[in-house]
Amino acid sequence: MHSLFTEPFLTALLFGAITAGVPLLFVGLGEQISEKAGVLNIGIEGMMLFGAYAGFVAAFYTGSFALGFVVGGLGGMAVAGLMALLCVRLGMNQIVIGIGLTLGAEGLTALLHHFQFARSYPRLEKAPVLEIPGISEIPVLGPALFHHNLIVYLIVAATFAIGWLYKHSDIGLNLEAAGSKPGALDAAGVSVVATRVGAVLATGFLAGMGGAYLANVGAGLFVPFMTNGAGFIGIVLAMLARGKPYWVLLGALIFGISLAMTTALQVAGLNIPTDVVQMLPFAMVILVLVIFGRHSVLPAALGLPYVRGER
Amino acid sequence: MSAAPEAARSQGLPPTLMAGRGRAVAAAIARFLLPILLALVVGAVILLLLGTDPLAYYTYVIRRGLFSWLGIQATVTRMAPLLMIAAGLIVAFRAGIWNLGADGQFLLAAVITAALGPALIGSLPDWLTIVICFVVAGLVGAVWSLVPAFLKVRYGINEIISTLMMSFLGISFANVLIKLVFFDPGTTVPQTHTLPVEDRLPRLFGSTIHSGILIALAAVLIVHFVMTRTSFGLKLCVVGANPRAAIHAGLNVGFLTYATFAISAGLVGLGGAVDILGVWGSVRADWNPSFGLLVVPLVFLARFHGLATIAFVMFFAVLQVGGESAAVRLGVPTFYTLVLVALLLIFLALVEYLDYRRQVRTRS
Amino acid sequence: AGATDVKSIAVLTPEQGTDYGWNQQAIDAGKAVAAKYGIEFVPAEGLGYGDVRPQLRELAGDGVSLMIAHASGYNQAAPEIANETKVPVAIVDRPDANVPGLIADYTLSGHEGAYLAGVLAAKMTRTGALGIVTSGEPPSWNSQSAAFAQGAKAIKPNIKLIYAVIGPAAYSDAAGGRRVTESVIAAGADIIFGQGDGASFGMMEATETTKATDGGDVYFIDVIGDKTPIDKGHLLSSVVWNLVPVFSAMVEDLKAGTFGTKHYSIQVADDSCQLLHTKHIPDDVWSQVMAVRNGIVKGDIKLTPVFNAADVRKLMTSVEIGNAQ
Amino acid sequence: MSEATPGTAVSVRNVTKRFPGVVANDDVSIDFLPGEIHVLLGENGAGKSTLIGMLAGMQQPDSGEILVKGRPVRIGSPRGSLDLGIGTVFQHVLLVPTLSVIENLMLGGSRWRLLDRAPVLKRFQELSDLLGVRLDPDALVGRLALGEQQQVEIMRALWRGENVLILDEPTSMLTPQGVQDLGKVMKRLRDKGVAIIFITHKLAEAYEFGDRISVLRLGRVAGQLDKARLKSMTEAQITDEVLRLMFGGQKADSRDAETLLGRGGHLKRQARADRSKPPILAVKGVSTLADRGECPLVEVSFELWPGEVLGVAGVDGNGQKHLAEMLAGQRPAASGSIQFEGRDVTHEGVAQRRRHGFRYITDERLGEGTVGAFSVATNLVVKEIGVPPLWQRGVSRWDLIHGHAREQIKRHDIRTPSERTPIGRLSGGNIQKALLARELNGSSRLAIFNKPTYGLDLHNIRLARDRIAQCAEQGLAVILISNELDELLELSDRIAVMFRGRLSGVVPNEGNAERRIGLLMTGAEAA
Ligand SMILES: Nc1ncnc2c1ncn2[C@@H]1O[C@H](COP(=O)(O)OP(=O)(O)OP(=O)(O)O)[C@@H](O)[C@H]1O
Ligand SMILES: Nc1ncnc2c1ncn2[C@@H]1O[C@H](COP(=O)(O)OP(=O)(O)OP(=O)(O)O)[C@@H](O)[C@H]1O
Numbered sequence A: 001m002h003s004l005f006t007e008p009f010l011t012a013l014l015f016g017a018i019t020a021g022v023p024l025l026f027v028g029l030g031e032q033i034s035e036k037a038g039v040l041n042i043g044i045e046g047m048m049l050f051g052a053y054a055g056f057v058a059a060f061y062t063g064s065f066a067l068g069f070v071v072g073g074l075g076g077m078a079v080a081g082l083m084a085l086l087c088v089r090l091g092m093n094q095i096v097i098g099i100g101l102t103l104g105a106e107g108l109t110a111l112l113h114h115f116q117f118a119r120s121y122p123r124l125e126k127a128p129v130l131e132i133p134g135i136s137e138i139p140v141l142g143p144a145l146f147h148h149n150l151i152v153y154l155i156v157a158a159t160f161a162i163g164w165l166y167k168h169s170d171i172g173l174n175l176e177a178a179g180s181k182p183g184a185l186d187a188a189g190v191s192v193v194a195t196r197v198g199a200v201l202a203t204g205f206l207a208g209m210g211g212a213y214l215a216n217v218g219a220g221l222f223v224p225f226m227t228n229g230a231g232f233i234g235i236v237l238a239m240l241a242r243g244k245p246y247w248v249l250l251g252a253l254i255f256g257i258s259l260a261m262t263t264a265l266q267v268a269g270l271n272i273p274t275d276v277v278q279m280l281p282f283a284m285v286i287l288v289l290v291i292f293g294r295h296s297v298l299p300a301a302l303g304l305p306y307v308r309g310e311r
Numbered sequence B: 001m002s003a004a005p006e007a008a009r010s011q012g013l014p015p016t017l018m019a020g021r022g023r024a025v026a027a028a029i030a031r032f033l034l035p036i037l038l039a040l041v042v043g044a045v046i047l048l049l050l051g052t053d054p055l056a057y058y059t060y061v062i063r064r065g066l067f068s069w070l071g072i073q074a075t076v077t078r079m080a081p082l083l084m085i086a087a088g089l090i091v092a093f094r095a096g097i098w099n100l101g102a103d104g105q106f107l108l109a110a111v112i113t114a115a116l117g118p119a120l121i122g123s124l125p126d127w128l129t130i131v132i133c134f135v136v137a138g139l140v141g142a143v144w145s146l147v148p149a150f151l152k153v154r155y156g157i158n159e160i161i162s163t164l165m166m167s168f169l170g171i172s173f174a175n176v177l178i179k180l181v182f183f184d185p186g187t188t189v190p191q192t193h194t195l196p197v198e199d200r201l202p203r204l205f206g207s208t209i210h211s212g213i214l215i216a217l218a219a220v221l222i223v224h225f226v227m228t229r230t231s232f233g234l235k236l237c238v239v240g241a242n243p244r245a246a247i248h249a250g251l252n253v254g255f256l257t258y259a260t261f262a263i264s265a266g267l268v269g270l271g272g273a274v275d276i277l278g279v280w281g282s283v284r285a286d287w288n289p290s291f292g293l294l295v296v297p298l299v300f301l302a303r304f305h306g307l308a309t310i311a312f313v314m315f316f317a318v319l320q321v322g323g324e325s326a327a328v329r330l331g332v333p334t335f336y337t338l339v340l341v342a343l344l345l346i347f348l349a350l351v352e353y354l355d356y357r358r359q360v361r362t363r364s
Numbered sequence C: 001a002g003a004t005d006v007k008s009i010a011v012l013t014p015e016q017g018t019d020y021g022w023n024q025q026a027i028d029a030g031k032a033v034a035a036k037y038g039i040e041f042v043p044a045e046g047l048g049y050g051d052v053r054p055q056l057r058e059l060a061g062d063g064v065s066l067m068i069a070h071a072s073g074y075n076q077a078a079p080e081i082a083n084e085t086k087v088p089v090a091i092v093d094r095p096d097a098n099v100p101g102l103i104a105d106y107t108l109s110g111h112e113g114a115y116l117a118g119v120l121a122a123k124m125t126r127t128g129a130l131g132i133v134t135s136g137e138p139p140s141w142n143s144q145s146a147a148f149a150q151g152a153k154a155i156k157p158n159i160k161l162i163y164a165v166i167g168p169a170a171y172s173d174a175a176g177g178r179r180v181t182e183s184v185i186a187a188g189a190d191i192i193f194g195q196g197d198g199a200s201f202g203m204m205e206a207t208e209t210t211k212a213t214d215g216g217d218v219y220f221i222d223v224i225g226d227k228t229p230i231d232k233g234h235l236l237s238s239v240v241w242n243l244v245p246v247f248s249a250m251v252e253d254l255k256a257g258t259f260g261t262k263h264y265s266i267q268v269a270d271d272s273c274q275l276l277h278t279k280h281i282p283d284d285v286w287s288q289v290m291a292v293r294n295g296i297v298k299g300d301i302k303l304t305p306v307f308n309a310a311d312v313r314k315l316m317t318s319v320e321i322g323n324a325q
Numbered sequence D: 001m002s003e004a005t006p007g008t009a010v011s012v013r014n015v016t017k018r019f020p021g022v023v024a025n026d027d028v029s030i031d032f033l034p035g036e037i038h039v040l041l042g043e044n045g046a047g048k049s050t051l052i053g054m055l056a057g058m059q060q061p062d063s064g065e066i067l068v069k070g071r072p073v074r075i076g077s078p079r080g081s082l083d084l085g086i087g088t089v090f091q092h093v094l095l096v097p098t099l100s101v102i103e104n105l106m107l108g109g110s111r112w113r114l115l116d117r118a119p120v121l122k123r124f125q126e127l128s129d130l131l132g133v134r135l136d137p138d139a140l141v142g143r144l145a146l147g148e149q150q151q152v153e154i155m156r157a158l159w160r161g162e163n164v165l166i167l168d169e170p171t172s173m174l175t176p177q178g179v180q181d182l183g184k185v186m187k188r189l190r191d192k193g194v195a196i197i198f199i200t201h202k203l204a205e206a207y208e209f210g211d212r213i214s215v216l217r218l219g220r221v222a223g224q225l226d227k228a229r230l231k232s233m234t235e236a237q238i239t240d241e242v243l244r245l246m247f248g249g250q251k252a253d254s255r256d257a258e259t260l261l262g263r264g265g266h267l268k269r270q271a272r273a274d275r276s277k278p279p280i281l282a283v284k285g286v287s288t289l290a291d292r293g294e295c296p297l298v299e300v301s302f303e304l305w306p307g308e309v310l311g312v313a314g315v316d317g318n319g320q321k322h323l324a325e326m327l328a329g330q331r332p333a334a335s336g337s338i339q340f341e342g343r344d345v346t347h348e349g350v351a352q353r354r355r356h357g358f359r360y361i362t363d364e365r366l367g368e369g370t371v372g373a374f375s376v377a378t379n380l381v382v383k384e385i386g387v388p389p390l391w392q393r394g395v396s397r398w399d400l401i402h403g404h405a406r407e408q409i410k411r412h413d414i415r416t417p418s419e420r421t422p423i424g425r426l427s428g429g430n431i432q433k434a435l436l437a438r439e440l441n442g443s444s445r446l447a448i449f450n451k452p453t454y455g456l457d458l459h460n461i462r463l464a465r466d467r468i469a470q471c472a473e474q475g476l477a478v479i480l481i482s483n484e485l486d487e488l489l490e491l492s493d494r495i496a497v498m499f500r501g502r503l504s505g506v507v508p509n510e511g512n513a514e515r516r517i518g519l520l521m522t523g524a525e526a527a
């Protein structure tokens, strides 16, 4: 048994955990921004999926991973734009539109994939890796944590940057106000609609980049429905993180590790049905809610459209 | 926390069905037809881009889904579980509870039904087996909604997220049950025992439509009646629209919230039973039709109205059944139906918004 | 059941017949068989895993002579509709369901081919470790996983076999396929025996983009289809199923009135199951593998398929524990 | 058209604003001058908030124009308003409860910039000195008392409202002392040249602080009293004039005038309670548990007789809310007991107590009193759902329910387009009438009024007070919670004072009651 848990294997596990966790970090952070601003973004799954598709197409045709991320982000943002128009600007119901957009993105990407790639199944090269000199030499941790695409370091850095902005910039205040008491924000001279539209677009961009990472770095290809609920896990992360980006980071890491553990247990020959392992994250969330329920506070105006001067 | 559903009620515009019955009804119908038309048009553009003749596609879908005997039977059969789920969602949404956990509730109830039915059918009369299956399926659905209900009543936790979580949990749990507990050792793929075709819900008038559709239609109509015409329904609506007002009015908010969850999830569970007893006879591991999230937009498009819901579910079933057939004959994958539903939602939103603007302008 | 005039056959597949695998093999075979007998072919692709009863009824109503329901998920619905419409169906994964003239099972196992793949892999591994990655645990994959293990063990009893399942419904989980395969490679495997639909592409991607622990290339052994057209230089082989003989036999049986009285299978003997020869396999190794094949054909090597997941796993751990260097 | 008096700070010219079914402002033209406190008066729904909403950028006029310093402007958003130097304190608190005081003040300040506390803190100190308030800049606004929140609002309005300061009913939640303090601030700002628009329902405040009074009636300017005229008239004359403007030709009676002046105390009603009989309600040592940020009850005991009005005075947030909720059955008593007609009702809920004749008119008309999205008809029966004859075996008889509503609407003069109008669209006074109609029907025995005249105009206040007096007349036991001292003095037999969750004393309503209450309210005297 021991022989299996060699250095390279442990490295690969941890590496896999990071690769699985990064897309979740993207969507978790994105969802958090929307929710802070009072928009419950159920459409994030669709944004992620569309970003995955767009990002893959871009990376495949140009050969540039960087461009893949940008276009993936823009793809997610396009779906987010619809959400912003319908839910923020026109005040339609966020849940229903979110579900609708997710269904639409699923259908559209599967359709496009069918006509475009279903005969060729194109795959990308390995994504370029940036080794951080020095620390990437540490056994196990080095190659697992510091042999990633630049985007991984960027998003981790962005996590802290976002946390810092929440506290120290007017953006943070505006988001908080838009989610907590939009009328007060409006009265203070900041457009609630603009704030929320900005938040939703940012969410779409992050989710789209997460999707692009999943497709281009995680899988190296696009297959229909490939996000497979990752967007919804992002919603969970945002809920558990209670407005703190660092908690999203931690949660994404835990989710990634739990996925990687599934493999580890199997490779180790432990005979647990995969469904049981699959249940663990969700069971964990429910347990956390039941135990710490009273502490999970959501923005007061979450899910409510804001119309100036309406009675 | 119930804020979200409350918003759903108010932002869909003022209930125009209230005044000027005749003209308002005509306007309401126009409000439904216009988005459908627009969605079909944009859908047609997408079809054109993909190299398919949209007119041929639409006529084919409607012919296969609606105007052929086989098609209409398939459509009506498909409607049965969708309508049961819709009934459950109407209760919840009218009562201001966003039950997004229908998939888990449906699947667990289906698995239990498929485990129970074949086991009982030998020793009990058919009708009793079916009744027991229904009762247990309803209970299973209800039980699965207890945790979100508890979290909502006790801590005020947003049920949108908790029901979603329970849904994912339920889907995996249903698989575990099939693989570890209720599997039929005689089959190579993990699945439950099978209820023989002749022991399933009786079929109607020699067609392939099973009688579950009657139960489903009745469920939607009863739910509509209860929610709009009874004191119980009104109490649920009050709790949903303003829980503090409900407390102030002396309503037992905790109990009514539990009741909403239980009735909603119970009806969804019955949907699982209807589908298993009417069509499938067994459940195979990893089967998940994901009806729950599909029905949400339909119920919403229908503005939670029972009759409109039946119409929209039928519309969707025609699209699905005809679309599956068209997938084989015309090479347009069934995913296209999803795109159409999304387009429909978007245009409904836009049309409603424009209509609202028009009303505001004309009234002032 | 009497003899029938066969005018057309339909093949129903859950995914599109363009996957270089399970679905495509069936559609291609259906086309070939129809051409062979000069009958009409009705492909019904991409039906998904929902209720196919409407499609079956519609095909029956259109007057199809035989419906081949090419998914284990259809083996409940198809017999029911056969009984209802009296149109013969062929189904998979239910060997006990045969009904003369109406229902015939063709539960296929490429275990013979997988055994050969195991032999090939054992001969070619540099690291002494092989990976088996599957996206789920259906019976035909179980039997192939087991046979692969047995074949490898036959050559090198001490060989390390690393077995991993991606997830419960991970057939299309390409990212999962890649992630898991990378772990398996990191655990030492330099040849991956992979089974999965969309997930297979993730596994291929992993073999293409990851180096083995010895720094060399990793190779991939696929199943069912021939992915050579989309290979990037890492496809070592594939356990290719050829369904033409099976579908032909069905048509023959229908004509002869013996449909539903036999079990169809694929085997290396008639090349309905064969190992794909790619340029990455050295000639001497290939001839050694072919020698083993002849042994199977002659009956010198006896193989019994193992369908049960638990038994498969037992096979892996027993190989792995204690013997690993 | 746009010639404004030279030197105006802001003017509206022929402004009209319609809402579905109402003309809220009808061809309104007013000038607001720098260095002047301009009082806007008018009954509920006269269009005061709508008018200032347009100045604040919350609404756009349908026609007409707005001029700032004589220059026509379009105020498209609150931002536009702030940029013109117009600061507004809205009728309802508009602060972010989850942010601190200083963060609330920084909101909308710098754009796309990092927050810089130092200059904000400096300005905060300056304004604190100017306003004469002491606030912790890092306290969460949600934790502040309403009065303190209002100070923050005024501070925020001043932050950029260096030209015009608008205050919409700021005194409705202040103590008398708070009102005086606010008056000083307004005067100080006026002397610095700020144009102040001050909306109130209390004429006394208008006299005391106002340099000019404009009266709105049914969306139109009914008239104006300028500085010179105000100086030249006696209080009585002004009152007569204002009443004439507010109510048109209708003759207002003298009691209206008293109410308007906030000097109704001496109108004291005839006490009728017969205390020789056993009390109808006996509360013994009741305490409640505190939720976050609330003041619970501590060992409250009192008795109440039929026909008696027990006033409850106290600074807001000293347990009045808990008292009302506990009595209504909405909030459980943690200890102690409640006897009603000799029966122990401590553990009974709202519905049961309602059956005994308990009625509770809440101070939160929209928050809990009504379901804003539901029709007036539904709201009129929301406490009787399922009760025959409006329901028959659980089935709603909407015809009867609507008929019942039409009758109530007529009887209680509830101004609504229809019984099917969502009640949230009505003005505060009319919602209050609906609540009174719902609660004071049939077999009521004990009525609890929590700030029943909050936010109402003179006419509606008069109606509500008369209703309360009438209740006592009919033999109901009444508990009247209010922070309008004159209201308590007018209506009560005895006045209990709440301080930090306790009943710090019960004062008979006679002689020097006012002084004693004042002392008890600040905890200075314990009785
Ligand atoms: N006239 C009414 N007044 C107040 N509340 C009502 C009225 N009618 C219905 N309700 C309540 O308000 C909610 C919304 O009613 P809505 O009018 O949408 O129902 P509906 O199905 O359209 O009924 P109808 O066809 O009779 O108009 C319902 O849940 C019901 O309990
Ligand atoms: N957003 C709105 N939508 C619909 N009607 C409105 C809206 N705002 C105000 N109204 C209506 O316009 C009229 C004037 O309301 P406004 O709030 O200006 O009155 P007000 O003088 O401030 O009254 P109060 O003393 O009660 O505050 C009322 O009839 C009110 O119902």
Ligand SMILES: [Mg+2]
Pocket (backbone or CB within 6 Å): D048, D049, D050, D091, D168
């Ligand atoms: Mg007002």
Ligand SMILES: [Mg+2]
Pocket (backbone or CB within 6 Å): D044, D091, D428, D455, D456
């Ligand atoms: Mg008011």
